[in-house]
Amino acid sequence: MRMKHRVAIVGGGLAGLRAAIAVYDGGVHDVAIVSQLPPVRSHSVAAAGGINGSLANHPDGKDDNWEKHAFDTIKGSDYLADQDAAEILAKEAVNVIVETEHWGCPYSRNPDGTIAQRPFGGAGFPRTCYAADKTGHALLHTLYQQVLKRGIKIYQEVLVLSLVRHEDRVVGAVVMDIVSGEIGTVQADAILMATGGAGKIYAHSTNNLLNTGLGMALAFWAGVPLKDMEFIQFHPTGLWGTNILMTEGCRGEGGYLVNNQGERFMARYAPKAMELGPRDIVARSILTEILEGRGFNQGGPGGGYVHLDLRHLGEAKINERLPEVREICKNFAGIDPVYEPIPVQPSQHYTMGGIDVNIHGAARLKGLYAAGECACVSVHGANRLGGNSLLDTIVWGKLSGQHMAQFVQDDPVKGSADRALADAQAQVEARIRELFTASGTEQEAVLRVELQENMFNNVGIFRDEDSLKAGLAKVRELRERYRNVKVRNTGRVYNMELIRAYELRGMIDVAEAIAAGALARKESRGSHARRDYPERDDANFLKHTLAFHTPEGVRLDYSPVTITRYQPQARKY
Amino acid sequence: MKEFKLKVFRYDPEKDERHHYETYTVDYRDGMTVLEALLWVFEKKDPSLAFRYSCREAICGSCAMYISGRYALACKVQVKNALEGDTVTVSPLPHMPVIKDLVVDQTKLWANYARVKPWLINDTPPPERERLQSPEDRAKYNMEIDCILCGSCFASCPSGANNEEYLGPHALVWASRFFHDTRDTADIERLEIVANEYGVFRCHTIFNCVEACPKHINPTDAIQRLKKAAMAYKLGLIKKK
Numbered sequence: 001m002r003m004k005h006r007v008a009i010v011g012g013g014l015a016g017l018r019a020a021i022a023v024y025d026g027g028v029h030d031v032a033i034v035s036q037l038p039p040v041r042s043h044s045v046a047a048a049g050g051i052n053g054s055l056a057n058h059p060d061g062k063d064d065n066w067e068k069h070a071f072d073t074i075k076g077s078d079y080l081a082d083q084d085a086a087e088i089l090a091k092e093a094v095n096v097i098v099e100t101e102h103w104g105c106p107y108s109r110n111p112d113g114t115i116a117q118r119p120f121g122g123a124g125f126p127r128t129c130y131a132a133d134k135t136g137h138a139l140l141h142t143l144y145q146q147v148l149k150r151g152i153k154i155y156q157e158v159l160v161l162s163l164v165r166h167e168d169r170v171v172g173a174v175v176m177d178i179v180s181g182e183i184g185t186v187q188a189d190a191i192l193m194a195t196g197g198a199g200k201i202y203a204h205s206t207n208n209l210l211n212t213g214l215g216m217a218l219a220f221w222a223g224v225p226l227k228d229m230e231f232i233q234f235h236p237t238g239l240w241g242t243n244i245l246m247t248e249g250c251r252g253e254g255g256y257l258v259n260n261q262g263e264r265f266m267a268r269y270a271p272k273a274m275e276l277g278p279r280d281i282v283a284r285s286i287l288t289e290i291l292e293g294r295g296f297n298q299g300g301p302g303g304g305y306v307h308l309d310l311r312h313l314g315e316a317k318i319n320e321r322l323p324e325v326r327e328i329c330k331n332f333a334g335i336d337p338v339y340e341p342i343p344v345q346p347s348q349h350y351t352m353g354g355i356d357v358n359i360h361g362a363a364r365l366k367g368l369y370a371a372g373e374c375a376c377v378s379v380h381g382a383n384r385l386g387g388n389s390l391l392d393t394i395v396w397g398k399l400s401g402q403h404m405a406q407f408v409q410d411d412p413v414k415g416s417a418d419r420a421l422a423d424a425q426a427q428v429e430a431r432i433r434e435l436f437t438a439s440g441t442e443q444e445a446v447l448r449v450e451l452q453e454n455m456f457n458n459v460g461i462f463r464d465e466d467s468l469k470a471g472l473a474k475v476r477e478l479r480e481r482y483r484n485v486k487v488r489n490t491g492r493v494y495n496m497e498l499i500r501a502y503e504l505r506g507m508i509d510v511a512e513a514i515a516a517g518a519l520a521r522k523e524s525r526g527s528h529a530r531r532d533y534p535e536r537d538d539a540n541f542l543k544h545t546l547a548f549h550t551p552e553g554v555r556l557d558y559s560p561v562t563i564t565r566y567q568p569q570a571r572k573y
Numbered sequence: 574m575k576e577f578k579l580k581v582f583r584y585d586p587e588k589d590e591r592h593h594y595e596t597y598t599v600d601y602r603d604g605m606t607v608l609e610a611l612l613w614v615f616e617k618k619d620p621s622l623a624f625r626y627s628c629r630e631a632i633c634g635s636c637a638m639y640i641s642g643r644y645a646l647a648c649k650v651q652v653k654n655a656l657e658g659d660t661v662t663v664s665p666l667p668h669m670p671v672i673k674d675l676v677v678d679q680t681k682l683w684a685n686y687a688r689v690k691p692w693l694i695n696d697t698p699p700p701e702r703e704r705l706q707s708p709e710d711r712a713k714y715n716m717e718i719d720c721i722l723c724g725s726c727f728a729s730c731p732s733g734a735n736n737e738e739y740l741g742p743h744a745l746v747w748a749s750r751f752f753h754d755t756r757d758t759a760d761i762e763r764l765e766i767v768a769n770e771y772g773v774f775r776c777h778t779i780f781n782c783v784e785a786c787p788k789h790i791n792p793t794d795a796i797q798r799l800k801k802a803a804m805a806y807k808l809g810l811i812k813k814k
Contacts, residue, residue, distance in 0.1 A: 038683065040722055041633040055702075101703040104693025104756065106711065106718045113705030131718075137632055138718065145692035179672055208628040209612075241604065244630045328630060331649055332604075445616035489621040491587050494673045497620035 001177060001184025005153070006408045007031040008173065008188035010160050010215060012039030014136070014393035015372025016194030017143035019361075022401025024150050028408055032153040034160060034175060034186060036210065039144045043196050043208040044393065047136025048247035048324065050118060050128035051394075052387035053093030057114040058126035066090040068124050071566060073388060076122040076278050077381025078526035078536065079568035080228065080544070080561060085359050085377045087564065089388070092395045097129055100394065105142040107131050108321075118252040118321075120386045122278035122573070126252075128387040133247050133324045139390060155186075159499060160215070161428045163191065163222040166420035169366035170222065171413050174421075174428045178499065181492025183429060185421040189408040190367045192400055193219055193355055194393075197373040201507050201514070202348035202460075203452035206238050206245040215374045217506025219355045220513065224363045225546040225557070227376040228353035229510070230517035231527050233384055234461050236282040238347025240297075240305040242332050246325055246344055248386040250308055251275040253321050257286065258307040258341065259294040265306075273573035280383040280527045281573060283346040287461050296343065307341035314338075346461055350389060352380040352527065353517075356546060356559075361400025367413075369404055371396040378544065382526020435501050440486030444501040447478055447485065451504075451511060454478075459515050464532040468519040475511045476553070482508060509554075513547035516554045521545065538568050574601045577652060578660040579610050581622065584671050592671065595619075596660070607655055607663065608636055608647040611675075624675040631787060634723035638675055639664040644725040644785035666728035682724045685740050689748040689766055694759035710755045717750035717795055719788045726782035726792050738771040742782040742792035745773060749795035752802065760802075760811065768803035776800065 007023045009016045012035030023031040033039065054064040069090035074081050101107060101115060108116040108130055120128040131138035147154070157178040164172045164185070172187040195215020199207025220226050236257070237246040251257070257275050259265045269285040270277035277285075286306050289295055295304030310318055310325075315338045318326055322337075329337050354376035361369045361377075372393040379392055451474075458471030482505060489497040523537035524530045543558040579599045584592035597614045608626055615622045627635040629648045636647040641655040641662050655661045669677040695704075726742035733739045740748075748767050751757045767773050773796050782792040805811045 037627060037633075037635070038679075038722075041627045041635045043628065043633075045633050045721075046628050046630060098701075098703050102693075102695075102699040104751070104754065106714070106754075107703075109706050109708045109711045111708060113707050115703050134632070134719070137721070141718075142693075148687050149690075149692040179676075208633065210627050242629075324632070331631065334604075487620075491585060491621060491673075493586055494623040494676050496615065496623055 001175070001182050003032070003155070003184065003186040005030050005032040005186065005188050006412070007190050007192070007404050008186050009033045009192045009194060010173065011035055011042070011194035011196060012037065012154065012156065013042035013044040013194060013196055013372060014140055014143060014390065015397040016192065017147050018394045018397025019192050019194060019371055019401035019404070020152050021143065021146055021150065022398045023405045024152055026402050026405025028405045032155060032186070033147070034155045034158050034173070036157065036159045036178070038156045039147070039154065040140055042140065043211055044136050044140045046208060046245065047390050048133045048245060049120065049249035049252065050130035050135045050387050051097060051139070051390040052120065052123065052127045052385070053097040053129060053391065054090065054125070054127055055094055055097065055115060055117060055129065057110055058117040061117060061125040061127060064125035064127055066093065069093060069127060072123050073379060073385055074566050075571060076383055076385040078383055078571055079542065080381030080525060081379050082377065082562040083564040083566055084562050085379045088359060089379045089391060089395055093391055096391070096394045096398060100139060100142055103142050103146050105131065106138050118249060119276060120252050121248055121276045121282065122273070122385045123387070128252065130249065132320070133249050133322045136390060160218060161502065162424055163218050163368070164417070164421050164424040165222055165365070166417050169413070170368040171417035172421050174425045178494060181495055183425060185425055187417055187421060189412045190369060190404045192361070192404060193368070193370040193374050194372045194397065195374045197351040198507070198510050199348050199351065201451065201455050201511050202232070203456040204238065204243050204345070205348035206235055206243050207348070212503040212507050213351070213510045214503045214506045216355055217510050219363060219368065219370065220509060220549045222365060222368070223549070224365050224368060225356045225548050226353060226510070226513050227356035227544050227546055228378060228517070229351070229513040229547055230521055230545060231352035231382050232348060232514065233279055233350035233352060233527050234283040234346040235349035236279055236286055236346055237308050237344040239328065239333055240343035240345050241302055243347040244328055244332055245349070246308055246342060247322070250310060250322060250325060253317065254313055256309045257282070258309050259289045260296050261294055265289050265294065270573040277573045278383055278385060283461060284529060286346050303345055305343040305345045308344045309341040310337045311339065311341065348456065350384055352376070352382065352384055360403040361396050362403065369400045371400045382528060432498065432502070435485065435487045435498065436490060438486040439484045440488070442481045442484040444485050444497065444504050447481060448500070448504055448507070451475070451478055451507060455511055455514070459518055462529050462531055463518055464530055465519070468515060472512065472515040472519055475508060475515055479508050509549060512554045516556060517545040517547055520556055542568065577601050577656060579614060580660050580662040581614070581674070582664040583674055585621070585673055601652065605652045606648055607640055607650045607652060607661060610652055610661065611647060611663070623673040632721060634721035637666055637723035637725045637787070639666060644729050646723060646787045649787055666724055668728050668734045679724055682722070682727050682743065685744040686722060686747060688740060689744045690759065690763065691747040691751065693751060693754065693757050694762065695756055696758065704756050706755055713753040714750045716790055717746050719790055720746050721788060723787060725785040725787060729781040729785035731779055731781065732775050732777055736771070736775060739775045740767065740772050742796065745776070745796045745799060746790060746792045749799045752799060761806070764803055764806045764811070767799060768806055773800040773803050
């Protein structure tokens with residue numbers, strides 16, 4: 001299996017599809033998508049609530065504009081976002097959203113026929129465009145359709161196992177056809193990583209079961225730093241038990257959060273914004289209620305929870321605006337939110353950090369790009385606002401795709417990369433052989449669960465030096481034990497055990513970057529809440545963490561935050 | 574219930590002449606889904622088992638299977654609702670070649686979808702802002718857009734089983750979705766694709782797809798609405814919009 005394209009896009013979610021379209025429309029038709037999944041199975045499909053843009057379509061949103069969107073994003077980020085990037089995000093928003101509408105995205109509509117918008121957390125205006133509560137599904141199918149229309153090549157169920165460097169640039173990737181088990185290579189003048197988040201490193205995650213962060217690990221192993229990995233978003237409202245996402249749209253449409261005293265407790269934590277505070281603050285508020293004894297199921301199996309109450313919205317509004325929430329509650333929790341409150345608990349949701357890229361989506365390795373959740377531009381900083389992740393995927397899918405189209409015309413690979421590709425393939429094959437011949441005293445599934453529990457408990461919503469040291473030590477212990485993981489299934493066709501064992505190595509290394517970054521950041525900012533350093537410390541930590549992979553483990557460095565016009569101030573809601 | 578039996582279709586192309594069923598005793602947990610049971614078997618008993626999965630919340634369409642006599646998403650069906658006696662039986666979607674165990678070759682599913690030109694066609698230059706669409710017009714295709722392309726309807730359709738060329742309910746649902754979108758101007762182009770013996774007229778209103786759809790879509794209804802338009806077109810009653 002020897003494939004060659006001018007541009008290879010790794011991942012078929014929103015960022016990858018939007019990038020492929022941009023490369024194609026930029027005049028480079030030889031672009032291929034390489035995806036572990038058929039594109040419409042990607043996790044973008046599960047995004048629910050919406051996508052932010054200052055369209056000013058809502059009666060309460062007439063005064064909205066891109067500058068207010070940029071400011072809300074920067075404030076939401078606890079001032080860790082690069083402000084030039086946040087400005088690009090907000091400026092591009094209206095155009096990229098309208099473009100998806102022109103492509104057929106089935107947005108919900110206002111009576112005047114414009115795209116409907118709803119309020120979301122941390123936003124000054126109703127700015128979140130939606131397609132009921134299935135916005136990710138609507139957008140992903142729309143972009144997939146545009147990719148089909150252009151006849152862009154898709155290799156689906158093909159997993160990238162390593163990135164190949166030659167001289168000063170990336171020249172391709174080693175891949176495995178999951179269906180046949182065959183290992184091969186794809187050569188390209190530029191590669192975009194659009195592989196999504198690393199949520200499955202954590203227990204209690206809203207993410208799909210395949211978001212292991214392998215794409216981040218591949219870049220990390222290739223010498224590219226991961227940025228701001230300690231910033232992990234916990235969504236306030238994961239469905240208790242399964243942690244399936246209960247969209248922020250529930251609160252955007254007027255849902256209440258209620259404790260076991262019947263109180264709308266957000267009055268204590270965000271008296272103005274109430275339930276529509278930013279996610280970091282709402283998630284911590286819920287956990288505080290539970291830790292102080294005001295949750296339900298206190299100390300019971302599965303942990304405590306609070307209620308998300310939609311009953312006052314009425315059946316008609318729930319059916320129109322939140323039909324999937326109702327469907328999920330009925331199916332997965334056996335309750336009907338029209339008549340009963342929904343039990344919710346904070347759940348790992350999003351990786352603010354990722355592959356370090358500039359505002360063009362380019363990483364610190366020539367030819368390598370990244371976009372979407374696996375990348376860190378950074379626009380989300382220490383805390384992402386709801387509705388900004390879908391926007392991030394299509395803005396930087398587009399911008400990085402446009403940049404790549406130009407880059408491969410200006411600066412293609414010169415000479416032969418065959419040797420580098422063959423050597424890299426041999427290395428991957430050797431690693432796979434090790435997995436088949438290891439001692440077998442450890443099992444992938446066992447280590448995976450230990451890693452997930454460790455990260456949730458020790459590198460979770462609240463952290464301190466003791467928990468972080470314990471968390472980091474556990475990650476390193478797991479890396480040692482990983483050497484003894486043996487893949488027992490030696491078949492080639494659709495070998496899930498091999499894939500999962502391969503991914504686990506990446507999960508462990510990415511987990512180390514998260515834990516090490518968190519231990520070194522002695523302040524509280526956004527989602528990173530240190531009990532031992534409860535204040536934000538701009539004097540020492542208004543900077544991005546960079547984690548580099550070395551044979552001895554992770555090495556940390558820092559880079560400055562770009563401030564354009566918004567000086568950091570206290571963050572109140 | 575402490576445990577139950579999960580009877581799973583097994584076929585390994587590298588080893589087996591033909592398929593067989595293997596039965597595993599699985600520890601039951603309240604609320605357990607069939608997908609969780611399969612993962613339990615994979616992790617605790619048999620790492621050679623192959624099946625597709627991803628979102629585990631019935632929106633990605635990966636895990637459509639034939640479960641105790643019904644087409645279903647494994648992530649959406651609870652074990653307690655799929656028991657026949659003490660056993661849940663899981664087979665791959667029929668009418669598609671088996672790759673391994675519960676993984677089937679869906680090449681045709683994707684190819685047929687692409688045949689209906691499933692993208693918005695409108696060659697007039699778009700306005701600077703969004704094209705306007707009233708909530709009433711938006712509602713005309715609200716059912717169809719819920720499709721997750723899981724393949725349950727396609728596998729369940731006897732018309733498709735007996736005809737290699739039939740587009741299948743999923744592709745026709747998407748044709749209907751664009752046909753009823755006021756922003757789309759390719760009515761005739763799509764009717765040309767579906768108004769024939771491999772399109773809407775191959776639907777014999779058997780309604781299996783309605784029962785099979787995990788997203789409560791009624792493909793038969795969508796197809797009949799399209800069939801009505803196709804008849805009108807064939808009779809020369811529909812010209813360009």
